[in-house]
Amino acid sequence: MRLAPGDLFVTTRKKPTNAEEASAAALAKRHDLPLVAREGRSIAHHAREMGRPAALVVRVDAIHLVSGDARLGFHPNMAARRIAGRGIQGDHYIRVAGIRPGDHVLDCTCGMGADAISAANAVGETGRVVALEAAPILAEIVAAGMAGYGKGSAELRAAMRRVEIIATRAGDYLAALPPRSFDVVAFDPMFAWPQDGAHGLDLVRAxxxxxxxxxxxxxxxxxxxxxxxxxxDGAPGPRLEALSIPIVSQDRRRWWGRIDV
Structure with a gap:
């Protein structure tokens, strides 16, 4: 299943605050989507009435995508485990990229933001992490979630707040930058290769x-x-091979390539 802008509408929870109503109106305007007042009715009711199968539900601390019985909202997931369980030295991505305090990192494929959060934790307060997301709605969900997420460690929350999310294609953003703008430029096109057991990503892939x-x-x-x-890249690294990127690390499911400049 794929979702297009014509499949979406914007609404709030049943008893929204004034701030939530204002945020919902702004979101609808940014993406030229219909804004629907809940009026105590279910999401399913409005979906039938609108002829649009999916809703963006705005809360003060998050935006959720709801389609039928499926719901997608931001959660740090793997980033929380990576920061809490292994730290900077034990994070595979951080080690492959050689990210260290004070670095400026450009994450060209934000997705749900796990790599960007881990990088923000590694670079610390003196560094910078910019994360690009080509899907505008996903960028909205992740940006709102990172800004409003209130659980987890103080270290995790601080890392999330430092990530700058920009809704744009990587090629367009890179072309506008001056040379040597970032210490590390990273790509992890997670939706381009199958991941067994990643059923929670099905709605993201839509x-x-x-x-x-x-x-x-x-x-x-x-x-x-x-x-x-x-x-x-997913094993056995066909995209790395096609782009002639030297492979520097691999396991059963994921291979990493690195070009030193």
Whole structure:
């Protein structure tokens, strides 16, 4: 199933605050989507009335995508475990990319934000992490979630607040940057390769954009990077091979490539 803008409408919970109503109106305006007052009715009722199967439900601390019985909202998931369980030195992505305090990192494929949060934790308060997301609705959900998430450790929450999310394609953003703007440029096109057991991502995949870099985008990434460009791929790394990116780490499911510049 794929979801297009014509499949969506914006609403709130049944008893919204004034701030939630204002946020919902702003979201609907940004994406030219219909705004529907709940009026005590269910999401399913409004979906039938609107002829649109999915709703963006705005709360003060989050935006949820609801389609039938499925619901998608932001959760740090793996990032929380990576920060709490293994720390910077034990995080595979951080080690492959060589990310350290004070670095500026450009994450070209934000997705649900796990890599960006881990990078923000690694670079600390003196660093910077910019995360690009080609799917505008996913960018809204993740940005709202990172800003409003109130659980987990103080370290996790601080890392989330430091991530700058921009809704744009990586190629467009890279082309506008001056040379050597970021220490590390990273790609992890998670929706381009199957992941067994990742059923929770099904609703994300319904509207996600497969922003897999091609040779031209990779050239721009190398121009922008001060130290390296890294990219993840599903085993056995067909996209890494196609782009001639040297493989530096691999396991059963995920391979990493790195270009030092």
């Amino acid at each position: 509207f996600a954009v497969d922003d897999v870099p091609d040779a031209a985008v990779l050239t721009e990434a190398c121009r922008v990077a001060r130290r390296c460009v890294v990219m993840a």
